[in-house]
Amino acid sequence: MTQSFRVLFILLLVTVSEVSTCKADDQLGVTYDGRSLFINGKRELLFSGDIHYPRSTPEMWPNLIKKAQVGGLNVVQTYAFWNLHEPIEGQYNFEGKYDLVKFIKLIQKQGMYCTLRIGPFIEAEWNFGGFPYWLREVESISFRTDNPPFQERMKRFVEKIVSTMKDEKLFASQGGPIILAQIENEYYNVAKAYGNAGKTYIQWAGKMAEDLNTGVPWVMCKENSAPGAVINACNGRNCGDTFVRPDNPTKPFLWTENWTAQYRVFGDPPSQRSAEDIAYSVTRFFSKNGTLVNYYMYHGGTNFGRTSSSFVTTRYYDEAPLDEFGLFKEPKFGHLTNLHSVLQSCSEALLSGVSSIQVVNTDFEVIVYENSETKACTAFLSNSNRKKDGVVNFRGQDYFVPRRSISILTDCKTVAFNTQRVRKQIKLIFSTIFLTFHVDTEIDIDKKWQMYKEHIPRIRDTVIKATTTLELFNMTRDTTDYLWYTTSFNLENDDLPMRSDIRPVLLISSLGHALLAYVNGKFMGFAHGSNIEKSFVFQSPCHLKGGANHIAILGSTVGLPDSGAYLEHRIAGVHTIAIQGLNTGTLDLSQNLWGHQVGLIGEKLHIFNEQGIKNVEWIEAKNDMQVTWYQVRFDAPSGDDPVALDMSSMGKGMAWINGESIGRYWVSYLNPLGEPSQSVYHVPRSLLKDKDNLMVLFEEQGGRPDDILIMTVKRDNICTFASVVLPGQNMSKQWENNQLRLVAHDAREETDVSCPEEKVINSIVFASFGNPTGLCGNFTKGSCHAQQTRSVVEKACLGKNKCTIPVTSGAYGGDVNCPGTTGTLAVHAKCSHKDDKK
Numbered sequence: 001m002t003q004s005f006r007v008l009f010i011l012l013l014v015t016v017s018e019v020s021t022c023k024a025d026d027q028l029g030v031t032y033d034g035r036s037l038f039i040n041g042k043r044e045l046l047f048s049g050d051i052h053y054p055r056s057t058p059e060m061w062p063n064l065i066k067k068a069q070v071g072g073l074n075v076v077q078t079y080a081f082w083n084l085h086e087p088i089e090g091q092y093n094f095e096g097k098y099d100l101v102k103f104i105k106l107i108q109k110q111g112m113y114c115t116l117r118i119g120p121f122i123e124a125e126w127n128f129g130g131f132p133y134w135l136r137e138v139e140s141i142s143f144r145t146d147n148p149p150f151q152e153r154m155k156r157f158v159e160k161i162v163s164t165m166k167d168e169k170l171f172a173s174q175g176g177p178i179i180l181a182q183i184e185n186e187y188y189n190v191a192k193a194y195g196n197a198g199k200t201y202i203q204w205a206g207k208m209a210e211d212l213n214t215g216v217p218w219v220m221c222k223e224n225s226a227p228g229a230v231i232n233a234c235n236g237r238n239c240g241d242t243f244v245r246p247d248n249p250t251k252p253f254l255w256t257e258n259w260t261a262q263y264r265v266f267g268d269p270p271s272q273r274s275a276e277d278i279a280y281s282v283t284r285f286f287s288k289n290g291t292l293v294n295y296y297m298y299h300g301g302t303n304f305g306r307t308s309s310s311f312v313t314t315r316y317y318d319e320a321p322l323d324e325f326g327l328f329k330e331p332k333f334g335h336l337t338n339l340h341s342v343l344q345s346c347s348e349a350l351l352s353g354v355s356s357i358q359v360v361n362t363d364f365e366v367i368v369y370e371n372s373e374t375k376a377c378t379a380f381l382s383n384s385n386r387k388k389d390g391v392v393n394f395r396g397q398d399y400f401v402p403r404r405s406i407s408i409l410t411d412c413k414t415v416a417f418n419t420q421r422v423r424k425q426i427k428l429i430f431s432t433i434f435l436t437f438h439v440d441t442e443i444d445i446d447k448k449w450q451m452y453k454e455h456i457p458r459i460r461d462t463v464i465k466a467t468t469t470l471e472l473f474n475m476t477r478d479t480t481d482y483l484w485y486t487t488s489f490n491l492e493n494d495d496l497p498m499r500s501d502i503r504p505v506l507l508i509s510s511l512g513h514a515l516l517a518y519v520n521g522k523f524m525g526f527a528h529g530s531n532i533e534k535s536f537v538f539q540s541p542c543h544l545k546g547g548a549n550h551i552a553i554l555g556s557t558v559g560l561p562d563s564g565a566y567l568e569h570r571i572a573g574v575h576t577i578a579i580q581g582l583n584t585g586t587l588d589l590s591q592n593l594w595g596h597q598v599g600l601i602g603e604k605l606h607i608f609n610e611q612g613i614k615n616v617e618w619i620e621a622k623n624d625m626q627v628t629w630y631q632v633r634f635d636a637p638s639g640d641d642p643v644a645l646d647m648s649s650m651g652k653g654m655a656w657i658n659g660e661s662i663g664r665y666w667v668s669y670l671n672p673l674g675e676p677s678q679s680v681y682h683v684p685r686s687l688l689k690d691k692d693n694l695m696v697l698f699e700e701q702g703g704r705p706d707d708i709l710i711m712t713v714k715r716d717n718i719c720t721f722a723s724v725v726l727p728g729q730n731m732s733k734q735w736e737n738n739q740l741r742l743v744a745h746d747a748r749e750e751t752d753v754s755c756p757e758e759k760v761i762n763s764i765v766f767a768s769f770g771n772p773t774g775l776c777g778n779f780t781k782g783s784c785h786a787q788q789t790r791s792v793v794e795k796a797c798l799g800k801n802k803c804t805i806p807v808t809s810g811a812y813g814g815d816v817n818c819p820g821t822t823g824t825l826a827v828h829a830k831c832s833h834k835d836d837k838k
């Protein structure tokens with residue numbers, strides 16, 4: 001009598017007419033039917049967002065959770081990160097920054113629900129997909145398939161998490177906040193590779209989870225079907241339209257990952273997903289029986305230390321509604337907040353009503369949810385055409401629906417929200433881009449940098465020897481990114497080319513991810529693979545001599561892989577090595593005697609923290625040194641704005657603040673736009689003392705530490721750029737012939753300018769009504785410009801946290817030289833704390 005039977009039993013009692021009635025209040029726990037989840041007996045619309053506790057600090061958790069609630073979320077979703085909690089088999093760690101219970105209790109304290117994705121395979125762009133490294137070394141193990149050594153450990157971890165949650169009474173069935181739990185993760189992506197064993201495994205996983213009797217449903221995401229009562233859910237960008245539905249009409253339609261942008265790897269250009277596009281997909285999903293949406297990510301945060309998977313940037317999902325620093329990312333945050341509140345206000349019609357779909361033509365669709373008894377009614381008017389605006393007639397009234405947008409009529413009459421209009425209740429404004437960018441206070445470090453040059457090993461310094469180059473993951477065992485390879489070989493003078501301008505070439509093929517090479521103590525260069533193609537070839541002319549020659553190669557990884565089948569078999573590191581162009585031809589060194597050194601001396605001596613730093617001699621720093629440690633002392637910037645480092649002047653390496661690694665940095669890897677994927681790195685305030693903080697870097701390629709800047713992050717420059725669509729403009733002829741009544745007469749042509757919390761608009765940097773151009777921070781007046789714009793905007797906005805300003809020529813007097821121009825308003829305002837000086 002497991003959960004599947006209980007659920008079925010409840011379903012028999014629920015008929016469509018009973019849908020709106022709540023069940024007994026004393027019924028704790030979560031059940032479901034084909035329409036929605038029942039949380040403690042009640043249907044609810046659920047707005048959820050991923051916030052991962054190890055991607056911020058415990059000091060940041062309360063504020064992030066609070067802001068998620070401000071954004072209209074009622075659920076916070078997180079993974080449980082196996083490799084953090086069981087770093088050594090059988091030894092668990094749930095302390096400090098790994099205090100999962102504390103994180104979930106904070107969610108509860110905020111009056112929100114939680115979805116716990118136990119996995120324990122999580123992918124998540126997390127080192128090894130969350131698997132602890134020791135799992136790879138278990139005898140005869142095969143991950144994520146019908147393999148007893150794996151299943152035994154997976155089960156033990158899932159049980160550990162479930163029992164920890166039960167002990168703290170955190171499941172909804174115990175009065176706690178956890179309403180859903182997830183087992184496995186996107187298995188669909190790899191199922192084929194495992195054939196029948198994969199099918200058996202997934203059945204086993206579902207049953208194993210259900211047998212734990214949590215009293216809340218289990219979910220498997222990105223699955224076409226799920227065993228038993230486990231709910232198969234959708235991950236993707238457009239679950240309203242593209243997803244395979246739940247495998248069974250008794251399961252609700254859940255969207256566990258709606259990507260708010262895309263995570264990035266080093267080498268990627270910026271990734272964006274507009275507020276309008278997300279709002280469209282989410283609205284579409286709720287219009288089609290969806291009841292739970294989860295934003296992946298709501299707060300992306302930081303991949304501290306070596307926690308990111310192969311090539312993933314240290315900043316994670318920087319386009320999420322809460323940025324890495326926990327600040328609002330506008331316009332996404334505001335637009336989605338409005339959407340959530342409008343959809344919540346429709347919950348009666350959506351959850352108790354009967355839906356009907358009217359397909360008007362290929363572009364337009366009307367979906368209505370109506371409860372004939374209570375008269376609650378909500379309509380969605382959608383226009384899926386990406387190019388044409390249009391008008392939909394609904395119950396005798398014409399409604400203007402901009403291209404690729406959905407209007408929500410909360411009472412089946414009034415448009416309360418349109419997904420394209422990035423502000424509630426704006427009519428006829430086709431494009432309100434509410435941009436923010438940050439201008440930072442930069443603080444020069446006035447103290448002196450010091451350095452310590454890492455020793456370049458020779459074969460005699462090493463203990464691990466082999467007549468081949470050993471595999472990198474096997475050797476480093478996830479204790480470090482680095483593995484030195486070193487060998488020596490003898491040449492006769494007449495092996496060398498006669499002419500001094502012809503030099504032999506050192507050729508190294510690597511399986512990933514990066515390497516740099518020294519020949520006879522001289523730096524030969526750096527090379528790396530990419531996330532798509534991890535293997536690469538390094539080639540460089542080199543100076544060799546008669547007698548003994550020495551090669552040292554620093555191989556490195558940028559994180560263990562996190563996706564795909566057979567993760568346990570992935571390999572990296574130096575593969576083959578040869579010297580070409582000797583008089584005797586090519587010298588293959590692959591089978592030479594190789595010495596290996598795992599990790600760096602500086603890592604072994606912990607020279608990145610206060611105790612360890614004394615273990616080596618530091619000298620005055622020089623620029624452009626390879627394989628070098630740097631350190632400096634600095635005072636924390638005053639105030640409480642978030643702190644970051646601008647590392648633009650450096651190459652690739654790792655940074656520590658007061659002994660804590662803030663992650664890998666890699667600014668030398670340029671994206672197709674010729675820019676680093678990430679040059680600014682977050683330093684959580686909680687790592688800082690007022691004075692004398694220790695910053696240590698390990699730099700691989702060479703850089704200028706002197707030019708590193710400490711910044712405070714403010715989002716104090718805000719812009720709005722709004723244009724008015726005049727009636728009839730950009731409407732297709734076809735619609736004009738139908739004599740459309742446009743809603744121009746009740747249009748409120750206005751837009752918002754608003755500062756971050758607790759700040760006010762302190763100056764107007766730019767304001768022009770006419771035909772201004774340019775981007776936020778660099779607006780330029782056009783040929784038309786209404787002289788009064790600045791004074792009108794200043795009057796409306798100065799000293800306020802938020803102001804609403806008109807987008808009509810009437811308000812600004814227009815430009816006498818440009819009568820009747822379509823008005824575009826561009827405003828750039830600067831915010832500050834009330835008492836700050838201008």
Ligand SMILES: *[C@@H]1O[C@H](CO)[C@@H](O)[C@H](O)[C@H]1NC(C)=O
Nearest residue numbers: 034287288289355356357367
């Ligand atoms: C919602 O689900 C019900 C039951 O499966 C179905 O009849 C109805 O058409 C669906 N509504 C929409 C808008 O997809």
Ligand SMILES: *[C@@H]1O[C@H](CO)[C@@H](O)[C@H](O)[C@H]1NC(C)=O
Nearest residue numbers: 137470471472474475570571
């Ligand atoms: C890694 O080490 C294991 C033994 O610990 C060995 O069986 C395996 O072949 C090694 N893999 C590679 C690629 O060297």
Ligand SMILES: *[C@@H]1O[C@H](CO)[C@@H](O)[C@H](O)[C@H]1NC(C)=O
Nearest residue numbers: 387430431723725729730731
């Ligand atoms: C509206 O139509 C005009 C003229 O056809 C065109 O120049 C303009 O780009 C259109 N605006 C939009 C927002 O499509």
Ligand SMILES: *[C@@H]1O[C@H](CO)[C@@H](O)[C@H](O)[C@H]1NC(C)=O
Nearest residue numbers: 773774775776777778779780
């Ligand atoms: C500002 O805009 C002008 C003209 O569009 C352009 O030449 C200039 O590079 C821009 N400046 C910045 C800082 O973006």
Ligand SMILES: CC(=O)N[C@H]1CO[C@H](CO)[C@@H](O)[C@@H]1O
Nearest residue numbers: 235236237238242259261262
């Ligand atoms: C980032 C990503 O993979 N996006 C995909 C999400 O799903 C839609 C459709 O399901 C694809 O078109 C996107 O490429």
